[in-house]
Amino acid sequence: MKQTIKRMVWASAMLASAWAADGAMQPNIIFIFADDWGYGDFGKHGSSFCKTPNLDRMAEEGIDFANFTVNSPVCSPSRVAVMTGQFPARHSIHQHFQSVKAHIKRGMADWLDPQAPMLPRMLKEAGYATGHFGKWHLGSVADSPTEEAYGYDRFATFNGSGKNEIPKGGLSSVDHAERFIRDFKDRPFFVNLWLHEVHTPHFPQERFMEKFKHLGEAEQVYAAVIAEGDEAVGRVFKLLKELDLDETTLVVFSTDNGPEHSDENKDHKEKGLGKFYSVGETGGLKGEKRSLFSGGIRVPFLVRWPGVVPQGKTDTTSVITAVDLLPTFLEVAGVPLPQGYRPDGQSVFAAFKGEPFARTKPIYWEWRGGANEEYTWPSLGVRDGKWKLLVNKQTQQAELYDLENDWAEQNNVAAGFPEIVEQLTAQLDRWKNELPTEPSARCLSKARQKKN
Known part of the structure; x- marks a missing residue:
């Protein structure tokens, strides 16, 4: 009897937390972050050899923002900006996490401080179920904090703490994300789905390699890996429709920095295929990964939420950057910014809704x-x-x-x-x-x- 009462109390609490401050139902939020994609690496942006039907459809059913930038031209600091809503330099994170020796050389931390302002924790405290699946790379040494210290109810990662690690050949990142969405479909949830594609090493699937067999060797591998990432996006939308969550879920797709450059050396110390196959396209933008020019930091940014985000729009005027995601997602959820928190970004929810948006804060790199x-x-x-x-x-x-x-x-x-x-x-x-x-x-x- 006591357990039944406890379950009823918990259910009532969850139902109450599902309502935003303005009385609207709190939407689900899914942020899909791919790795090393160039601005020109999907069909709608004019890729010369990649096919991305699911992302193209996402753009047709939402807004394609042409002026979105990440806050670093490499992985770890770019992700710090998303997690904290602050420029990564505020957290002494200036490059990707690797060895302690490298961190000392660059004057940077060994991991992202779990006590820093944290998007998943803010949403969790507002009643959201929180999950992180895929790449982590917010700490790389043996005693780095585990992922739940940052506010996650459930996680399965690689390049992470090693706890709940995704093994090669096991369930994929999107497999874990799908399971989480099914398990928490009856309450608001926040999902970080951080894909490996197209970072090296490349592990192209044979079914995709066959699809692009008409291309040259490097382009075939790259297109196959892009296609796998695009398929993951399609799986998310298919599941949302199956569970009748499509109209109550905001989905955002982007990538952590511009494309890696190719070199002539096919050898690679790791399993899989290396940089020879990194032939991503910037869509005519100058620079690439590791560069503060546009090709290194201006990346695809698609937003979809049926009934809220206008369909088929390309926004070429709204200036948006990665530190804006935290205040935007909190506004979407009806959650105020924590007292004393100093965001470097600003909410761009108005732009998501297709309304005029004028940036008031500068962007630093x-x-x-x-x-x-x-x-x-x-x-x-x-x-x-x-x-x-x-x-x-x-x-x-x-x-x-x-x-x-x-x-x-x-x-x-x-x-x-x-x-x-x-x-x-x-x-x-x-x-x-x-x-x-x-x-x-x-x-x-x-x-x-x-x-x-």
Whole structure:
């Protein structure tokens, strides 16, 4: 009898938490984050060899945003921005997580601080079931916190803590996500589905390889891997319709940075296929992964929510960035920002609904990954209004772009607008002065603390 009463109390609590502050039912939220896709890597954006029917359909049934950027040109800091709603440099995360030695060299933490503001925890406290499936890469050393420390009810990851790890050959990321959605279909849920595709090593499935056998070797492998990621998106939408959740679920698709570049070496230390097969397309944008130019940080961004998000629209004016996701998702859920929380982004829910949106906050970038490639020399960047400034103070380089008239960043206009260069340089200096000079002791491995 007592257990029955407990279950009734729990059910009543869950029902009450399913309603947003404005009295509307809290929607489900699914964020699909692919890996290393270029802006031009799906059909609607003009890919020359990839086929993405599910993503094309998602764009037709929602909004395709052309001015979305991530907040780093590489994986880990890009994901930190999504999780915290703050620029990754605020958390001393400047590159992808790897070895303690590399972290020390770059002045960065060994993992994302679980005590930092955290999107899944905020939604969990508002009554959402929270799940994370797929890539993690928010800590890479042996004593990194496990994923539940960040606010997840359930998770299955790779490049993570090793707890509930997704084994090769076992259930896929989307398999785990589907199971979670079925299990929590009767209450609001938040899902991070972070796909491996198309990061190296590549593991193309034979059925997709056969589909693209007419292509050259590298393009065949790449298109096959893209097709697998596209199929995962299609599976999510199929399940939502099966469970009658389609009209109560916001789905957002993006990718963590621009495409990897190909090289001539087919050898790879890991199993699978390496960079030779990385032939992603930027859609004509300058730069690629590891670059603060548009090809490294402007990526696909699709939003779909039947009845709320207009269908078949391409938005070329709304300036949106990854730190906007946290305040946007909270507004969607009817959840206020926590007291004292300082977001670097702003809610763009109005843009999701097809309404006019004017950005009021600047966007900042930092890159500490070296300048040994053609487009990797910028170490800092800022966008404010239509202007984007890229600088490297060590090499005394600076380039300025008018993004309203030069979307692909082809014309450096720094010489013609020295006052804008001076103004934005001063903004960058003020921003840098706000940042921590060293990582928090909470985010250092035991081995590193002993060295200190």
